[in-house]
Structures are given as C-alpha cells and as structure tokens.
Amino acid sequence: MKFTRTLTLLGSLALAPMVMAAPATPNDMLKQKIQSTLGLEVNIITASPVEGLYQAITNRGVLYITADGSKLLHGNIYDLNDQMNNLTEKALAGPRLDMLxxxxxxxxxxxxxxxxxxxxxxxxxxxxxxxxxxxxxxxxxxxxxxxxxxxxxxxxxxxxxxxxxxxxxxxxxxxxxxxxxxxxxxxxxxxxxxxxxxxxxxxxxxxxxxxxxxxxxxxxxxxxxxxxxxxxxxxxxxxxxx
CATH class of the missing domain: 3.40.30.10 (Glutaredoxin)
Structure with missing residues (x-):
C-alpha cells in the first residue's frame, strides 16, 4: 500500500507543470554589473545607437556598456552624418517623459x-x-x-x-x-x-x-x-x- 501511494505521488509530480526561474536577460546581467561594480541605481537599459553598446540610464546620468559587460563609456554620442545631432540627448527624451x-x-x-x-x-x-x-x-x-x-x-x-x-x-x-x-x-x-x-x-x-x-x-x-x-x-x- 505504501509503495502504491509513492508511485501515485510521483505520477502526480510528473504531470504537474514545471516552474522554473526565468533566465536572466542581457539587460538584467548588465544592470547587475553596473550596480554591483559602481554602486549606481540603474533605471532603464536599452540598445544604444551604436551596435554592440547598451545605454544605461542611471541615477547619475547615461552610461554606455558593452554587451559582455566588460567595458564602460561615459559621454555623448553624436551623428557626424546628421549635423552633429546629439544621439544621447535624443535617446533620453522618451525615457525622461515616462519617468516624469x-x-x-x-x-x-x-x-x-x-x-x-x-x-x-x-x-x-x-x-x-x-x-x-x-x-x-x-x-x-x-x-x-x-x-x-x-x-x-x-x-x-x-x-x-x-x-x-x-x-x-x-x-x-x-x-x-x-x-x-x-x-x-x-x-x-x-x-x-x-x-x-x-x-x-x-x-x-x-x-x-x-x-x-x-x-x-x-x-x-x-x-x-x-x-x-x-x-x-x-x-x-x-x-x-x-
């Protein structure tokens, strides 16, 4: 009888949907890297205008970080083909309105x-x-x-x-x-x-x-x-x- 109950329990567990933690996204990993290394609060991470770079809006302004989290850049990105348009400022516009x-x-x-x-x-x-x-x-x-x-x-x-x-x-x-x-x-x-x-x-x-x-x-x-x-x-x- 005890053996039968054990089999029944195992069967019900096999049929139950498996609940697994969602894998961390690249954004999550980059956010954690910036917060743990620099002690900054990261509000939003999005793709930047430059391929391979992500743009992080922190409580101390904008930072750029490589996809593997190994390199960090600070400053503005300008478009030389568009009258030196400040792409950093342009990218901040939407997030600013949302955060306001x-x-x-x-x-x-x-x-x-x-x-x-x-x-x-x-x-x-x-x-x-x-x-x-x-x-x-x-x-x-x-x-x-x-x-x-x-x-x-x-x-x-x-x-x-x-x-x-x-x-x-x-x-x-x-x-x-x-x-x-x-x-x-x-x-x-x-x-x-x-x-x-x-x-x-x-x-x-x-x-x-x-x-x-x-x-x-x-x-x-x-x-x-x-x-x-x-x-x-x-x-x-x-x-x-x-």
Whole structure:
C-alpha cells in the first residue's frame, strides 16, 4: 500500500507543470554589473545607437556598456552624418517623459490660464537664476507656459539645502513658501512625503548638473535660465516639428 501511494505521488509530480526561474536577460546581467561594480541605481537599459553598446540610464546620468559587460563609456554620442545631432540627448527624451509621470504628484505647478505649453523645471531655492525665473513667473504664464517645479538641491541629499526645500514642499501653502524662500526669507521647517531625494535623483538620471534645468514637452532638456519670450519661441518651433 505504501509503495502504491509513492508511485501515485510521483505520477502526480510528473504531470504537474514545471516552474522554473526565468533566465536572466542581457539587460538584467548588465544592470547587475553596473550596480554591483559602481554602486549606481540603474533605471532603464536599452540598445544604444551604436551596435554592440547598451545605454544605461542611471541615477547619475547615461552610461554606455558593452554587451559582455566588460567595458564602460561615459559621454555623448553624436551623428557626424546628421549635423552633429546629439544621439544621447535624443535617446533620453522618451525615457525622461515616462519617468516624469511618476513624479507629477510631487510637482509644484504654476499653471497658465491659457495653457499652450508645459515645462518642468528642476530648481533650487538658493540659485540666483532660479530666483530670477521665479520672479518672472507671470511672464511665462502670460505667454501660456505652465511651469512645473521639481526639487534639485544643489548641496545634495541629505543637506540643509534639501531640508529647506522639503520645508517648501511640505508647507501649508507651498506656493507662498516658494515665493518666500526664493526671496531669501526664512521659512519654518516641515516634513512630509515630498520625496526630495527622489526628485534629486531623478534630476541626476536626466543629466542635470546645475539649476535651473528645463525639461520640454518633447523630453529634451535645456540647461540654464531662459527668458519667457525666448523659451516660448523654442517651444513653438518644436511644436511645429512634431
């Protein structure tokens, strides 16, 4: 009887579908290599414009890695046959837009009444040109440009700078707190689920290395301050091309 039960059990196991771990993909292996070797967080790995190279978007910008994971490159790829078109910047556009969606609930938005364009600005409350841009917010809004702020404390996270920016995001009236902070006024410290570190790391992944940095509607990024009229012209030209 015992032998019969054993055979029955073995038979049922043979008929059961075998569950095996899915084999690791090349992307998985390359992601692990970068994370274990460099200690970076890898958000996305895709094929690059150069055959044999993969493009990794990390929390500190874009890296290129060979298919076997043995060689690493850092920098931009340009197309000599297309007026030195920056292929790295072009490849980042789509992923940037996808990654921004996860942070829409964290943005401080200055919405234009007659909205024509939307830009996302990585900002710091101590940055001179960030303060200039903020003083001119009405000019942007009047031209139909909605401005969405994400935090990029230039001192990094953690830092007193990051704490001050968290206080802005967590204030009862964040827009007034931003006005005060960018006017050089003191604001009361406050804490909430603003994820300043996440916003800062997102900027790093996008290649932000200074503020302000503007992400446009097509996912391209303009470093530095742009007057409202100049920015509007850029947005209008790009809208025609799309």
């Amino acid at each position: 969606k996860e942070f829409e609930s964290k943005m401080l938005v200055y919405k234009a009444k007659d909205e024509k364009h939307v830009v996302t600005v990585f900002t710091d409350i101590t940055c001179g040109y960030c303060r200039k841009l903020h003083r001119e917010m009405k000019d942007y809004n009047d031209l139909g440009i909605t401005v969405r702020y994400l935090a990029y404390p230039r001192q990094g996270v953690p830092s007193p700078n990051a704490d001050e920016m968290e206080a802005v995001w967590c204030a009862k009236d964040p827009h007034k707190a931003m006005d005060d902070a960018k006017a050089g006024k003191n604001i009361s410290l406050a804490k909430c689920d603003a994820d300043i570190a996440g916003q800062y790391n997102l900027g790093g992944a996008f290649g932000v290395n200074g503020t302000p940095a503007m992400v446009l509607e097509d996912g391209s990024m303009i470093p530095g301050y742009q007057p409202a009229s100049a920015l509007f012209d850029v947005l209008e030209r790009r809208a025609v091309k799309q």
